[in-house]
Amino acid sequence: QVQLIESGGGLVQAGGSLQLSCAASGRTFRTYALGWFRQAPGQEREFVAAISWSGGSTSHAPSVTGRFTISRDNAKNTVYLQMNSLKPEDTAVYYCAARAGIQSISPYEYDYWGQGTQVTVSS
Numbered sequence: 001q002v003q004l005i006e007s008g009g010g011l012v013q014a015g016g017s018l019q020l021s022c023a024a025s026g027r028t029f030r031t032y033a034l035g036w037f038r039q040a041p042g043q044e045r046e047f048v049a050a051i052s053w054s055g056g057s058t059s060h061a062p063s064v065t066g067r068f069t070i071s072r073d074n075a076k077n078t079v080y081l082q083m084n085s086l087k088p089e090d091t092a093v094y095y096c097a098a099r100a101g102i103q104s105i106s107p108y109e110y111d112y113w114g115q116g117t118q119v120t121v122s123s
Helices: none
Strands: 004-007 010-013 018-024 032-039 046-051 058-060 068-073 078-083 092-100 117-122
Touching (some): 004 092, 018 117, 032 078, 046 068
Antiparallel strands (some): 018 078, 032 092
């Protein structure tokens, strides 16, 4: 069982930066692949970024490549999402998720989810 708690969301102007954190409980954290997803009102949950259990492999959605970076610190049981050059279209609730095995871009393949943190980007 893994419990995930996101933090770091907030209101920021376009062009600004935020760093999201997701703290996980459980001694098996380092065996899980982790992902960040987001969901805007009236839209489906979409993939943002994912990282392997070791941190050696990452993937990012085309819409955030070059602006967002996923990373993890297994010693701290935490995964991060550094978000730079934010745009109004990045406004959404951001969720972290965990799954055993390799990382995936599909939300349906993740077993554990956090409650989400709101990110609002003003123009």
